[in-house]
Structures are given as structure tokens and as C-alpha cells.
Amino acid sequence: MSTNTAYYIPHKATWPVIGTAGLMTMLAGFANYLNGSSIGPTIMIIGLVIFVIMLVGWFTLQANESESGMYNHEVGISYRHGMMWFIFSEIVFFAVFFGTLWYTRNLSVPWLGEGATKELLWPSFETTWPTNGPGKVGGDFEPMSAWGLPFLNTLILLTSGVTCTWAHHGLLAKNRDQLIKGLIATVALGFLFVTFQAIEYHDAYTEMGLTLGSGVYGSTFFMLTGFHGFHVCVGAIILSVVVFRSSKGHFKPENHFAFEAAAWYWHFVDVVWLGLFVFVYLI
Amino acid sequence: MSAVVDEQGHHADDHHDHGPEKGLLRWITTTNHKDIGTLYLLFALLMFFVGGAMAMVIRAELFEPGLQFVDPAFFNSMTTMHALVMVFGAVMPAFVGLANWQIPLMIGAADMALPRMNNMSFWMLVAGVLLLASTLFMEGGAPNGGWTLYPPLVLQPITVGKALPFAIFSVHLLGISSIMGAINIIATIFNMRAPAMKMMDMPLFVWTWLITAFLLIAVMPVFAGAVTMLLTDKFFHTSFFNAAGGGDPVLYEHIFWFFGHPEVYIMILPTFGVASTIIPVFARKPLFGYASMVWATGSIAFLSFIVWAHHMFTVGMPLAGELYFMYATMIIAVPTGVKVFNWTATMWEGAMTFETPMLFSIAFVVLFTMGGFTGLMMSIAPSDFQYHDTYFIVAHFHYTLVPASIFMLMAAGYFWLPKWTGHMYNEKIGQLHFWLSAISVNILFFPQHFLGLAGMPRRIPDYAVQFADWNMISSIGGFIFGASQLLFLYIVIDTIRGGTGEKVSDEVWEDAGKHGLEWTLPSPVPYHTWSEPPLIVPTEHVLDSH
CATH class of the missing domain: 1.10.287.70 (Helix Hairpins)
Known part of the structure; x- marks a missing residue:
């Protein structure tokens, strides 16, 4: 209070x-x-x-x-403004890389495979996706499939969104046990996600020949999923702090900005992943 | 001298209410919006002279054809650094400084909404500029591929040496600083406003900054993303801007200008806000068309997101793209015209006086309009093929930045310094500064139109002899303009130290109290203001919208 x-x-x-x-x-x-x-x-x-x-x-x-x-209440509103606009700036940051992916797939790669560019520079290049370009930069690689670890990770992040909301209900109902359990589950799912992503990256580098240097496909793939993975780590660390504070008896149903900010951030990371799953892996 | 004693006596009365800390630590750890505003403004003034010195190097080299003083790589470093320092070190921070000082005073708030973050955004700015400035002393010199940092040029060793990662991280820090500053301004305006002040009662300066802050949050991450891809292309083998890997260097231009066009409005919208604040006071009339000013500002901000490729008409876009960006760009003239006509109508039949802030404001309206018209000329895609990358574009954007943004920053200094310090500046020297600046800025930039139309390219240290005469005239204007700014430095220091010794009233300017809340506070403004929000707010400035 x-x-x-x-x-x-x-x-x-x-x-x-x-x-x-x-x-x-x-x-x-x-x-x-x-x-x-x-x-x-x-x-x-x-x-x-x-x-x-x-x-x-x-x-x-x-x-x-x-x-x-x-x-007081007004200070809390200022903090909420702060967090909201911070997340907006993060959305814009991710939009740059989504935009890059869109531009590459729909404009620049097709332009390489048509007209004078094709005739004069790279006659043998055919527009495809995934591609590492007419110069075959980074050598042969195998693209990442959506089904398998990425799909499993989608389920994991969606579940973590649910456990996060469940924890919030616990906080509002003054059920501290539910709050802490829900948060621990969310953090655990977050780190599980990152672990699976690490395995995915390891496979890409060691078995599939897919690296950050694999032309524009490798660039956009690792840039988007890498920045996202970094944000999952940050979100999980923030949530861990919230777990720690919850266990010390912090937060009340009417005053728990830190929890809210962490939850907003987590949902933001969640939504970005859905975008990644569709545009990077699926399509 | 008596004014100084007065000021100290005044401060002594306020000591029970958390006066400033003593010594240097006050400025490092301060959370006070006035202290932080002062820091921003002084830092911006310093950077204005640093960037100005670089401009002097450029004009000295271009005084005559041939290579006189500097080698070409250093010349290109100067054009690159002059732009980066002026944009990110001088103009943007100066407006953030004004926002810090004025927004809480104008909306009846005790301070900015997030005072600790306010401190951090200032120091992040200093850190960013330090990283950038450090490149001047590096092997290979400062970045010299132009402030736009276009690949593939900027990724080649000859263009950057060791500077590139420092320049990129500097952009990151400056971006973080701007975003934090912008978030603070938005939270302050929405959450700290006196309850009596409705959104459509807010002074235009507050409105323009609200919209500018939104632009900042929406585009600074775009620039950060673009330079991050430059970094990975250079050091981590990615192919974003490499056609052999399936990427495209033109993509960088699209991303850069998606940031860059809103960015130029980030520098001009608060300028409009200052003009809309000053002109009514000296015309002794309410601002004409308050509501249309707000909507015009919003429209300009919206349009800024959908016109970016007019910076790259010659890059080889599909014809449909050329046409779309040409027409969309022309539309900007409509809300901008609304503004120019509103300022003119505000002055119409006003009981005008011509103190220094008003002189700068009138010069702004005239010269900014000229800069706008050359913008219209270049928006015509087929004509732009002639103007592109010539001195015509240099003349155009300098007209919209120097006699617009810079002039209104000067005007704001003359207008509010008496309020902040409690001392009157020397009007005679102020007017001398104005006339020297207004005349020399035209000698400096007007001939560049002719040079550009005749085909002189920008960013070159040497040129063909047919360009010699106008370049020499331009350089002479540049030297006069540069020297004249020392008068402003003198006036700022002199005013802080007591000025004319005349004690200014709370209103400072005749009937200014009708125009804004800040003039109802004592002069100089106490260290803490509006601990209780005002119950009544002046509505003179919005008279015709009610």
C-alpha cells in the first residue's frame, strides 16, 4: 500500500x-x-x-x-509508460530484421535472378529461398525445418505465457504459493527454450553447414533467432528477480509494477517468437 | 553585481526545499530537470562549436580550387563528422535540453516523470559522443564515408580504418540516450500535466515535443538495427548488404532513410514549437490556428514515415516507386504550408516589436520557407536526377537546419535565458548577432544553390575552376557566420553572469503571462517549481480553438 x-x-x-x-x-x-x-x-x-x-x-x-x-499511484503510471514505450522501441528493433527478411525474399533475391543482373553477372543463378546468393557465400547448407525443435519451442513459449498469467492470478488472489510456482515454471520453460535453441544452433553449425555466414539466409536466420534468444534470456533473468522478490514477500495485489513489467516483456518475447516461427521457419 | 547578490539571497530563502548540491557532484548526480536541461544545452553549445570548427576546415579547403590545407581523406572525415556532431551532438541534444527546462514549467509539473533515467540519458549522450570523437585520434582517422554510413563504401578498409566499430557503438549509445529521453518526455506530458490543463490547452512547444518523442522511439531502433547489420557484415561474415550472398546494399539505404527522414523532422518539429511559442508573444496576439498547428504537426510526423525513398531517387528504383515517393513527398508541403501561413497570420495586424528572439523567428519563417521550396524542387523525381548529390542538396538542408533549427535554438536562448537566470541579455549585441548571422548565412548557403545547379558534387575537397567564384563567396560567408557565433557564446556567458544588470520581471516580456505558465513563476526560476500543480492555466495561446 x-x-x-x-x-x-x-x-x-x-x-x-x-x-x-x-x-x-x-x-x-x-x-x-x-x-x-x-x-x-x-x-x-x-x-x-x-x-x-x-x-x-x-x-x-x-x-x-x-x-x-x-x-504513489502516479509514480506507478510513469513506470508503466516507461515500460510500454521501451517495449515499443524493441518491437521496432525487431521490425527492422523482419523487414530485412521481407525485402530480401520478395525483392532483392528475385532481382538477382532476373533481367540484366542475371544476364551480365550471374547467368546460372535461379531465384530460390532459402539461398546463400549467387556467390554461394558460406558454402552448401541445409535449411532449418520448422517441425522438430522449433515447433517444440513454440509450444514451450506458449505454455510459459499461460504459467505467467496463472502466476499473476495467484498474485491478485493473494495466493503466494501459486505466484511463486507459476513464476518458477515460467522461468524454467524459458531456460528450456534457450537450451533447445542452443542445441538447434549446435546442429546447424556442426551438421547442417548452416552458419551466420551462410549468405543472406544464414544472416537473417541467426540475426532474428539470435536477438530473440537473447531477449528470452533477458526476460528469464528479469522473471528470476521477480521470483526472488516474491519469495521475500514483495508485491501486493494493488502494487506490483515489477511483476507486470516482467510479464509484459515476457509476452512481447512470446509474440515475437510466433512471428519468427511463421516467417523464418514455416513460410 | 547587485543582481548576483539578489540571486544568492533568493536561493538562501529556498534552501529548506532541497537546494542544489554543492560542487561538481551536483552536475554528475543531478535529477533536477533544470540542471539536466542546463547540462544538455551547454553540451550542445560546446558541440555546436566543435562541429562548427569542422565546417570551417571544410570551407577553408574549398576557398580555392586545388588541395590547400588537408588531405582528401581527412576532408571527408570532416564532412562526415561535421554532420554526425551537429545532428546528434548539437541540434538534437539542444532541443532535449529545452524540453527538460521548459516542458515541466509549461505543464505545471514538479519535474520530469523519471528523474533518474533523465540523468542517465544525458550521460549516455556524452558517452556516445566520446566514442565518436575518439575516432578522430585513431589510426586511419575518423569515419569518412559520409554520415549516412552507406555500404559497401563504409565497409572498405580505406574508408574506415579502425573507426567503424566505435562509430557504430556510438550510434547505439546515442540511440539509447534519445529513446530514454523521449520516453521520459512522453511519460511527463501524459502523467505529470497539471489536471487543469487539457491536451488541447498544451503549448505548441509541448505538443511538438510529444510528437517528436514518438518519432524518436519509432526510428532510433531502426538506425540501431541498420548499423548492427553493418557491424555483422564487416566482422561476422553476414551478407545483408552483399549481393553475392543474396543481400542488397540498397536495403541499407531503405532502412537508413526510414530512420533518416523522420530524423530530419525530429530536428524541425521542436523548431516549429519554439516559433509557435515566440511569435505570439511579440505579435501580442494569440497563435493563429492553434488546433490546425497541432494537426499539421501530426500530419507531418505521419508523412515522415512514408516518403523516405525521395533520398534515393537515383538508386534505380522501379518507376512506380519513383512516382509514389514523388507525390507523397509533395503532400508534405500542405501541412507545412498551414504552419507558415499560421505564423504569418499570427503576425498580421499584431502590435509587433522586434527584440532579438522575434528577429530570429521572422528570419526563420522566411528562410525556412525557402529551404522548403528547394525541397519541393527536389521532390520532383526527374529534376532530382540533376540535383542529386550536388551542392544544391547541401544548400537545401542547410537552409532547413541553420536558419531554421539553429536560429530557433538561438531564439529560444534569448527568449528563455532571462527567465532561467533572472538577468537580461544585452539587446544591442543580440541584435548585432542576429544581423551578422542572418546576412552571412545567406552569403554562405545561397551561392551553393548555383554551384549545385551547375553540377558541383558534394563531399569533394577539390573542384573544377568554373566553381571557384561562388565557392570563395560561400567560404567568406561561412567565416563571417562562424565568427558571429562567438557573439552568442559571449552573450550566454554574460547573461548567466548578470547580463545588463537589469532585474527582469516575472513575465520578462510584456504580457507573456497570458501565453504560458512559465512566465507566472518568479525570475529566476527557483530550483524547484510546481510542487503543487497550478489550478488555472493560461489559454491565450489557444484562444481561437475554444
Whole structure:
């Protein structure tokens, strides 16, 4: 229950600048690594550690403030706006790669197989999909089938959406046991998904000849599924924090923004996967 | 001097209400929207001079034909970095700074909705610019493939050296910064507004920023995605932009301009907001056509998403694409025209006075309209084949950015600095700054139209002798313009330190209190404002919409 009637405005923030320094160090290290510098990875890891410390510190601070009733209803609305628009920006980010897939399959690959491009540059190239292009970049490969692990993963993520909602019902009904069980199931399904995806990637690289370098098919396949897999990991970590906080007695039926944000994020990741399953695997 | 004492005395009274921290830590850890606004504005001013110095290098090299001062690769680094620094380091952050200062004051909010994130978005900006600036000192130099970073050029070793991953990660950081800033602005406007203020009571500056913030969230991730694909194409063997692998370099152009066109409106919509705020005050009339201004802003924002390929008419698009993008682009002239006519109608029969902010605003209306007309010329696809990648386009977008965005940022500085600091700027030097800027900006950019029509390509350090005369005139204008901006720097510092010594009233400008909530607060604005939202909001600015 919020006890504060005024909008809480913090007066001194140290975590933002620490987090920024961490992220900048990490990216500078990564850039150095890409340029072939041997100290790159070390700088990158230092930056990552600073960034993780910031995440832990900042979120602990927020959780404590929330539990001590410093946030009124309006603060909660601001946080919801924040999360909603953050997810919107993520949707746009994924839309770029879906758009790339669409453009490649419907425009650029067909253009390579017709007209002057075909006659003058690559007479033997026929428009197909999947393809690694007229240059057969990355060598022969076998495309990924939708049925098998990807379909199983679809079922897993859909189920995890259900368990997440079941946990929310538990929270609203003040049934903490159901809340924690539902969340643990969701996290477990999330990590199961990532494990299966890792197996899928392993097969692709070792048995199917399908890599990130397999022309535009490999590029779009791994970019889309890879970014999605990364988001599943992030979502599962967020949900794990929510499990931890639930076990400490945090969240009340009328005040549980962190749970809601985590659940929104999880459903967003879920919906992106459905798009991937249809457009990357199925069609 | 007395004004300074006054200010300190004033602050002493407010100390019970969480005054600012002491020392440097105040600026690093601040969550106060005014402090963060100041940080953004000062950082943007610094970057304006950094980017300006690069422009001076460009104009010095182009003063005469032949290679005089810099080698061609460094020249291309300068054009690339000048654009990136001005767009992402100066113009965008300056408007975010104005948003931070003004939006809470204008809507009666105690602060921004998410103050800690507000701090982070500023420091992310600094981090992004640091990564970008670091490339200037690297082996191979700063990126020199143009600010659009087109593949395959930008993926070739000769064009980037070691700079590419730093430039790409800089874009990521700047994108994160912009998205966080935009989310904060949207949450503030929707959630922190005084209950008495309805959406259609909001000042135009707030409206234009709301729409701009939406554009930012919708397109910054697009740019991030595009440069991420550049990174993987360069370092991780992907083939997004490689035809041999089934990809297409033109795809990058489509994605880039799907970001890029809304991006140019991100720089112009808040400009419109500032103009719509300043002109009514000095015309002493309510803004003409408030509701149509709101709808025009929304229309321009919508259209910005469906016109991107007019930046790439010569790339080899199907004819249907050329025609569609040509007509769609022309439609933008309609809502933009609504705005220009509304500003003109606001001034019509007004009791006008011509203080520095108003002078800049009038120059903006005239010169931005010229920039708009050259835009219309280039929207005609067959004609664009003549103008494409020449100095004509350089003249066009500089007319829409310098005497538009930059002029209105200057105007906003003159308009609100007295409110923020409690000191009046020196009107004589302000007007001198205006006339020098307004005249020299035309000497600088107008001849570039002729150069472009005659066929001088952009992004070259040397040129054929028939272009020599106009280039020399353009460079002379550039040097005068650059030097004149030092006057602005002087005025800003002088005003902060006491200005004319004249104590400004709460309204600052005659009857400004009718036009906006910020003028009902004391001058200088206290460190904390609107801890209780105002019960009555001025509606002079929306008079004719009720």
C-alpha cells in the first residue's frame, strides 16, 4: 500500500553515471576486440561487471523504495509508460530484421535472378529461398525445418505465457504459493527454450553447414533467432528477480509494477517468437 | 553585481526545499530537470562549436580550387563528422535540453516523470559522443564515408580504418540516450500535466515535443538495427548488404532513410514549437490556428514515415516507386504550408516589436520557407536526377537546419535565458548577432544553390575552376557566420553572469503571462517549481480553438 501522497522525486542518483561508464567501457572494449586488440576482451569484461553491478544496485534501490511505500499511484503510471514505450522501441528493433527478411525474399533475391543482373553477372543463378546468393557465400547448407525443435519451442513459449498469467492470478488472489510456482515454471520453460535453441544452433553449425555466414539466409536466420534468444534470456533473468522478490514477500495485489513489467516483456518475447516461427521457419 | 547578490539571497530563502548540491557532484548526480536541461544545452553549445570548427576546415579547403590545407581523406572525415556532431551532438541534444527546462514549467509539473533515467540519458549522450570523437585520434582517422554510413563504401578498409566499430557503438549509445529521453518526455506530458490543463490547452512547444518523442522511439531502433547489420557484415561474415550472398546494399539505404527522414523532422518539429511559442508573444496576439498547428504537426510526423525513398531517387528504383515517393513527398508541403501561413497570420495586424528572439523567428519563417521550396524542387523525381548529390542538396538542408533549427535554438536562448537566470541579455549585441548571422548565412548557403545547379558534387575537397567564384563567396560567408557565433557564446556567458544588470520581471516580456505558465513563476526560476500543480492555466495561446 502506498503511504506517500506526493509524487516521489529522487534527489541524487549515482547509478546512472556508473551504468553509463560500464556500458561505454564494455562497448569500447568490444570495438577494440573487433579491431584485433588483445586487451579488448579484458576491457569488455570490466565494463560488463560494472554494468551488472549497476543493474543490481539500481534495481535493489528501486525495490526497497517501492516496498517502503515511497511510490504513489502516479509514480506507478510513469513506470508503466516507461515500460510500454521501451517495449515499443524493441518491437521496432525487431521490425527492422523482419523487414530485412521481407525485402530480401520478395525483392532483392528475385532481382538477382532476373533481367540484366542475371544476364551480365550471374547467368546460372535461379531465384530460390532459402539461398546463400549467387556467390554461394558460406558454402552448401541445409535449411532449418520448422517441425522438430522449433515447433517444440513454440509450444514451450506458449505454455510459459499461460504459467505467467496463472502466476499473476495467484498474485491478485493473494495466493503466494501459486505466484511463486507459476513464476518458477515460467522461468524454467524459458531456460528450456534457450537450451533447445542452443542445441538447434549446435546442429546447424556442426551438421547442417548452416552458419551466420551462410549468405543472406544464414544472416537473417541467426540475426532474428539470435536477438530473440537473447531477449528470452533477458526476460528469464528479469522473471528470476521477480521470483526472488516474491519469495521475500514483495508485491501486493494493488502494487506490483515489477511483476507486470516482467510479464509484459515476457509476452512481447512470446509474440515475437510466433512471428519468427511463421516467417523464418514455416513460410 | 547587485543582481548576483539578489540571486544568492533568493536561493538562501529556498534552501529548506532541497537546494542544489554543492560542487561538481551536483552536475554528475543531478535529477533536477533544470540542471539536466542546463547540462544538455551547454553540451550542445560546446558541440555546436566543435562541429562548427569542422565546417570551417571544410570551407577553408574549398576557398580555392586545388588541395590547400588537408588531405582528401581527412576532408571527408570532416564532412562526415561535421554532420554526425551537429545532428546528434548539437541540434538534437539542444532541443532535449529545452524540453527538460521548459516542458515541466509549461505543464505545471514538479519535474520530469523519471528523474533518474533523465540523468542517465544525458550521460549516455556524452558517452556516445566520446566514442565518436575518439575516432578522430585513431589510426586511419575518423569515419569518412559520409554520415549516412552507406555500404559497401563504409565497409572498405580505406574508408574506415579502425573507426567503424566505435562509430557504430556510438550510434547505439546515442540511440539509447534519445529513446530514454523521449520516453521520459512522453511519460511527463501524459502523467505529470497539471489536471487543469487539457491536451488541447498544451503549448505548441509541448505538443511538438510529444510528437517528436514518438518519432524518436519509432526510428532510433531502426538506425540501431541498420548499423548492427553493418557491424555483422564487416566482422561476422553476414551478407545483408552483399549481393553475392543474396543481400542488397540498397536495403541499407531503405532502412537508413526510414530512420533518416523522420530524423530530419525530429530536428524541425521542436523548431516549429519554439516559433509557435515566440511569435505570439511579440505579435501580442494569440497563435493563429492553434488546433490546425497541432494537426499539421501530426500530419507531418505521419508523412515522415512514408516518403523516405525521395533520398534515393537515383538508386534505380522501379518507376512506380519513383512516382509514389514523388507525390507523397509533395503532400508534405500542405501541412507545412498551414504552419507558415499560421505564423504569418499570427503576425498580421499584431502590435509587433522586434527584440532579438522575434528577429530570429521572422528570419526563420522566411528562410525556412525557402529551404522548403528547394525541397519541393527536389521532390520532383526527374529534376532530382540533376540535383542529386550536388551542392544544391547541401544548400537545401542547410537552409532547413541553420536558419531554421539553429536560429530557433538561438531564439529560444534569448527568449528563455532571462527567465532561467533572472538577468537580461544585452539587446544591442543580440541584435548585432542576429544581423551578422542572418546576412552571412545567406552569403554562405545561397551561392551553393548555383554551384549545385551547375553540377558541383558534394563531399569533394577539390573542384573544377568554373566553381571557384561562388565557392570563395560561400567560404567568406561561412567565416563571417562562424565568427558571429562567438557573439552568442559571449552573450550566454554574460547573461548567466548578470547580463545588463537589469532585474527582469516575472513575465520578462510584456504580457507573456497570458501565453504560458512559465512566465507566472518568479525570475529566476527557483530550483524547484510546481510542487503543487497550478489550478488555472493560461489559454491565450489557444484562444481561437475554444
